Amino acid sequence: MTPDQIRLVQESFRGVVPIREAAAALFYEKLFAIDGSLRALFRETDIKKQGAKLMAALGFVVHGLSRAETILPTVQDLARRHVGYGVEEQHYATVGQALIETLDTGLGEAFTPPVREAWTAAYGLLAGVMIAAAREVQLAA
Secondary structure, eight states: OOOOHHHHHHHHHHHGGGGHHHHHHHHHHHHHOOOOGGGGGGGOOHHHHHHHHHHHHHHHHHGGGGGGHHHHHHHHHHHHHHHHHTTTHHHHHHHHHHHHHHHHHHHHHGHHHHHHHHHHHHHHHHHHHHHHHHHHHHHHO
């Protein structure tokens, strides 16, 4: 990611914070619309609490993008835990699509093409790290 992309992600996330509860609900609505089978991963989950966790994790990652080396171990641990929840590699693309659609809806006109590109790059970085960590767990099993 370029410094400008990091700045765009961080600045645009400030627009998400005030609507974080609605954004989280919208995210899961979009996620389940894209792939209804993912609902099964959340059958024992309070989706509102899960949404708060999602927004906290996003905030952690967004704020740490300018020093990625400090957040990567936490992101890798998160991915390893997600393997145990039943998350599979192909789910990362679905989550990315739901995230981008949520940001598009939530930010409206502020979700410009450069902001979309920056978020796509950020998610690509995050997903790549998480997928690699998940593969390590699967290979060790």
